[in-house]
């Protein structure tokens with residue numbers, strides 16, 4: 632069992648009222664790695680994580696955490712798994728530090744509470760009752776509660792959502808340390824920079840199934856590495872523009888597409904080169920359009936998702 636992956640999910644299905652919100656999802660998360668699960672609202676990320684935590688019963692498929700069944704072997708898993716839920720899931724009547732001390736007392740080899748609370752800035756609200764904490768403070772406390780027992784696997788549902796930049800950095804630093812210590816970290820996030828910064832392995836989920844997976848570098852390097860963004864009037868003929876840019880670009884026609892990401896903002900993906908940029912400005916000039924904020928950059932995970940689904944990640 633000691634060599635089993637942190638998490639292994641095979642063909643997971645979970646239905647609510649007959650509707651499959653997780654629909655044949657496969658995922659392997661290794662120990663000593665950060666696996667980021669990305670996807671738009673309602674894609675099934677939280678439901679998948681909750682099946683791993685033993686909080687939901689799968690309708691079909693197989694879920695193993697450290698080689699164990701989260702439902703049948705819940706008692707054996709509990710001391711080895713750290714869970715940070717999206718809504719905190721903390722009791723509200725106790726003081727922050729008391730709660731953390733109480734949780735730590737349930738473990739055989741807990742982390743030092745004072746060290747953890749200093750790192751996550753819990754000291755500044757240690758004696759405040761949980762119900763009076765701000766959203767970001769609650770998040771930090773929930774993270775401390777998930778980590779205090781030195782788990783071998785941690786599930787973090789949007790760990791730094793709503794946090795100020797300083798707290799976010801503290802969280803990221805802790806996550807990197809966990810990885811170094813050999814902990815398997817599985818996190819969901821809407822923050823592309825969080826995934827790009829932390830993840831060894833990214834899994835993109837849409838409609839309850841995985842539509843892409845790999846390292847950030849692998850995912851953004853598919854095709855050409857660049858994107859072209861610009862702003863002008865909404866409602867351009869994206870198909871016509873894509874045709875013109877493709878004809879102007881590399882001979883292999885590898886320019887992918889033109890997307891209007893929000894009204895008046897455009898993204899060109901694919902093999903963007905100087906000829907494509909020239910063709911864009913010529914196309915705009917012929918229509919008396921002034922394109923502004925023209926920028927050429929590298930692809931992001933957000934662009935990958937848009938390419939795969941034609942939709943924005945959020």
Ligand SMILES: Nc1ncnc2c1ncn2[C@@H]1O[C@H](COP(=O)(O)OP(=O)(O)OP(=O)(O)O)[C@@H](O)[C@H]1O
Pocket residue numbers: 647648652670671672673674675676677678679
């Ligand atoms: N207990 C439930 N009963 C019925 N439907 C549910 C239940 N829990 C979740 N759903 C539905 O299942 C779908 C997937 O939800 P889930 O929370 O897993 O998505 P998510 O990818 O985590 O989204 P988000 O990014 O918004 O957290 C959504 O349409 C949600 O409304």
